[in-house]
Amino acid sequence: MALQQVSILLIEDDEDDAFLIKDYLSDIHNFEIKLDWEPDYNKGKEKILNGSFDLFLIDFYLGKETGLNLIDFIQKQGVFTPAILLTGRNDSQIDIDASTAGAFDYLVKGDLTPDILERSIRYSIRQGETIRELDEKEKRYRSLFERSFDSIFLANIRLEFLEQNESFLNLFGFQEGELNRFELQKLFADSDDYDFCISQLKEHGVIKDFEVRLVTKPGEEKICLFNCIFIPDQEDENCCYQGIIRDLTLSKKAEADMMMAEKLSMTGKLARTIAHEIRNPLTNLNLALDSLQDEVNQSDETLSTYTQIIQRSSNRIESLIGDLLSSSKPKELQLELVSLDVIVEEVMTLVQDRAKLKDIRIEQSLEKGLPRLYVDTEKLSIALVNIFINGIEAIEHSDGLLQVSVSSRQNSIFLQIADNGGGIAKEDLKKIFDPFFTQKSNGTGLGLTSTLNILSSHNALIEVKSTVGKGTVFEIEFPLPEM
Template sequence: MVKEDIKILLIEDDEDDAFLVKEYLSEVKNFACKLDWEPNPEQGKAKILTRQYDLFLIDFYLGKSTGLSIIDFITENQILTPAILLTGRNDAQLDVDASMAGAFDYLVKGDLRADILERSIRYSIKQARVIRELDEKEKKYRSLFERSLDSIFLANSKLEMLELNDSFLDFFGYKSSDLNKLHLRDLFLSDEDFERCVELLHTTELVKDFEVILVTKDGLPKTCIFNCVFIPDQADDFCCYQGIIRDLTLWKKAELDMMVAEKLSMTGKLARTIAHEIRNPLTNLNLALDNLKEEIPQQEEQFILYTDIIQRSSNRIETLIGDLLNSSKPKELKLELSSLHEILDDILELVRDRAKLKGIRIKEELEEELPRIFVDREKLSIALVNILLNGVEAIEHEQGLLTVKTEIKGGSIFLSIGDNGQGIEKEDLKKIFDPFYTSKSEGTGLGLTSTLNILSSHNASMQVNSKVGIGTVFEVEFPLPEY
């Protein structure tokens, strides 16, 4: 049988003991041992750092130094080579201390024989190889965990966070020191979504491709794909949940921007088609009405009644066509550096009177200082007034409240305008920006279409959240320039 070659470093300051160890090693049957004896502990440390040995044999008493201090040195330098501690006396506490320090075995010199030493070497090398394999796997998976672009977390059975990767910390705005205070619930915007995830984890131990709104530490909503799986372990203390979160915010924003652009494009085509197909016969109708007025005596009251009705209806059609064209065509902006708060002050004065007539209170929660942004004050004012008036008209009760809030989050200014009105049904929420869609008896359904067009021209985006019976919130995001 071919013997396995192993290279051993013996750190021993007693020459006689070193000679005995060498003799015992020569009698070992299953290993071809090459011994390097070093009596100086400091020189021994230097040789340890070369990482060229398969095993360390270390005496406990080394003058001013001890074998435990050398084993501590091995551990501190993350050297996985096994170390066996040699001592001249049998001491149970020393055995425990050696094990705690990281020694693979503890041998008493007075009891030492070739077979005992061989058994200890075989055991230590085998254990070291297992540890080395585990270490390599741990480093491999640790690298995947730490370098992943997706947010990854580990949580215990109570869904309290155990570990977070750097992408998670960066994405959600937390620090490593927040780990012990963070619960999975803190990531969810909606209690309903969180409870749905918990139910799936308890029943199927898996949540797969769940699209959900999560929130950062600063309260910034993020559209994400949430995956989580239960990882069982024989020891209950090590059972945990592993989750992977992928950010869809930019993708969703791009998708929304594309839908808005397509909607405005379709609206523009519809408007131009209507203008072309209706204005020609409308012009003929007006010309015929003018000729009719010239031919029939004006003093006939019934004639005047009917011609006025025709004229008003014709003018109304012309106005609607003009409004539709204006709501859909790209806006030519006159940009100037402006304060959003100043714009809000001006338009709230316009809305306040109508709100007072309905007994509606306006609450302002404005960030103390906001950077100025380039906007067309007149057109942006029109868009924001449309949103505010929609909020006022949605409230039909005596405890009406309109909330206007500004804040900076994630490199953008967010303006939210919320009401505690009747709310909007989920199926209707997708239609509110469509031309001619309105729930008002006297509305044209073009106000929000025009608002969306103006905001898109400013590179601003808008989201609407609403619950029937609770109210509606319009949130406008103005991205700040990157410097």
């Protein structure tokens, strides 16, 4: 069986000691040892960096320098070859200093024997291999941590951030060092969601694939998939939780856009079907009513009243059919290049009187100098008036407030209309753009359907957030035209 080959660099400035160590090494029969002796400290440093060795044997005293300095140099250069410190005297402090500096073993020359030296070589080489393997794994996992497209973080027992990768910083808009001891809770848009996460972590030690809204440093909300696990085998508080966050915002927005498009398409088909099925009997009804009016005695007040009721109801049905078709069919736009803030100001002028009647304040924050958009001013104004009026009518208390803002982010212009009215229940929020859905006693439920149709024709995206008792926010995103 072939012996393990071991290449050793001996750095020893005493020739007699070097001879003795060579002699001890020659008596070791379980390794095939190749020895390189170097008496000079500086040349020894060069060989450490440029040579290929399995082990360093280093004397404690090396002229003006010490072996501890050399071992410290090895550590700072990131060399993982094990080093054994040799000394002429048995001193417990030297033993401690050698271990602290990074020596794998500490041997007293006067106590050396081939067996002791062989044991130390075997132990040091084995430990060196283990450390190299751990270092390779650490580098591999560190690379996965740093290069991951997902946001990864480590947090202590109080869920304060200890470390996070570049993807995390980019997602939430932070700079390196800004998140030191930053609390995870501050990223959650809803405190109830955070409380749920904490309860799951305490009860199960893990929370998996939890869809949640998180807030970036600039205040933008992101829809994220949140995963976190408790690490119970840590000796201190410095690493108790590991989390992975995946940004779903774009995919969710695309999913919502597709659902909106499908809803509009289905609404259009439904509207055309209803119009066809109702207009035929309605036409017959109107013809019959005309014939009836010719036959009956018009001086009979009762009969005249009934025929008028029938006529008005028939006209109302015809009007509803027209509104339904208008709200659901694609709009033909007359596009022009206009600043959105100009349109918003005109719309606010149109609804100002209605707001004053209910003593509702309108606060505006319109960013000036924004890029202009290609829009149909008349149709977009109709859509925005619908949203403004909905906000005004949702406010039933004396401290009414409508907040309007226009701003730019990335490659879009955002219009936000927020009221402090009664809000919309979660189960109703998904229905507000459906035809005929309304909570008003005299409403047709087609206003927001038409609004959605107009905005979709402009390739604009709309998102509605609402909290019962606090109010509703409509946010509309207008993508800027590509240059």
